[in-house]
Amino acid sequence: MTDEQALQRARAFATGAPVVSAARYGSGHVNDTFKVTDRAGRQYVLQRINTTAFHHPEQVMDNIVRVTKAVAEQVADPRRRLALVPALDGSWWIGDGQQCWRMYDFIDGSGELESPLGEDELFLAGRAFGEFMVQVAVIPAEQLHVTIEAYHDEPRYIARLKAAVAADALGRAGAVRDEISRALAFEGISHDFDGTDMPLRVTHNDAKVSNVLFDAATRQPLCVVDLDTVQPGYAVNDFGDAIRSGATTAPEDEADLARVRFDIGLFAAFTRGYLEACGAVLLPSEIKNLRQGARLMTLETTLRFLTDYIEGDVYYHIDREGQNLDRARNQLTLLEDIQRNWDAMGRVLETIQSGM
Secondary structure (H helix, E strand, O other): OOHHHHHHHHOOEOOOOOEEEEEEOOOOOOOEEEEEEEOOOOEEEEEEOOOOOOOOHHHHHHHHHHHHHHHHOOOOOHHHOOOEEOEOOOOOOEEOOOOEEEEEEOOOOEEOOOOOOOHHHHHHHHHHHHHHHHHHOOOOHHHOOOOOOOOOOHHHHHHHHHHHHHHOOOOOHHHHHHHHHHHHOOHHHHHOOOOOOOOOEEEOOOOOHHHEEEEOOOOOEEEEOOOOOOEEEOHHHHHHHHHHHHOEOOOOOOOOHHHOOEOHHHHHHHHHHHHHHHOOOOOHHHHHOHHHHHHHHHHHHHHHHHHHHHHOOOOOOOOOOOHHHHHHHHHHHHHHHHHHOHHHHHHHHHHHHHOO
């Protein structure tokens, strides 16, 4: 998708003035994203939803409309929430079954913070995700579409990895036997939430810390973004994804594994911010399972990156050969370090709970 093609799509939306430019923007793995500027200098974010990942974009957009409306009713400051820009015909997206485009107002002076983050930043990111959990708690989970079936079904990801290895369509499995074996050593924990009594909530389901926008000047959090995966789910999976992406000493595609480790101080900082914001909303069963959420989401990401590499990099965007393998090795290293810190994580949670 070229900038010129994106520019033509942008002109179908009700911007404040005619659109004059569009340029690729951001570092997302799945969607195509562009920053758009109109003649008056106002900026927007234009995105093409990846319909390979999201088979029913109309359901994705219905969920997003519900969530952004609920947040807008609680948050007056336009810099602290996402706002969709309607198309010229009044709809919230344009396209057909093969293409789906939508537009948001760009939040001036905002940006994502790159990993690794410090403890103060992780505390603020934790508070942002906790506030989001409270904001969307007004929406009954059953009102949202399930846009990705079995999204956090860990046994399913285990089975898919095994199937990819058995098929080995590109002959890649042989070189990663060690990684496959180490990942499958965690197969037992894939059933940690079988029969759980945790409630289904409206959850983000891609709660990595890069999905918190910060004010570039004050370095304070503004809002949670990238709402494509919002659907019914478990709060602990959101917490877990934030921990696996934030409580680490290196970005998730760092190839030098000596630089990758789980940081218990970062874990504690995020957990404090998160529970300060939403601890009163969560049930005891959810708080009890926060550790398991962190471990399971790191396992899930390991499995997904490793499977995608073996299958030929068909899901996640890559910028270089072997990037998904680097991501898989990185997440596997982090997972093993989380396991080594398991008892320490429990002590941190006990300390934070005792102060609530």
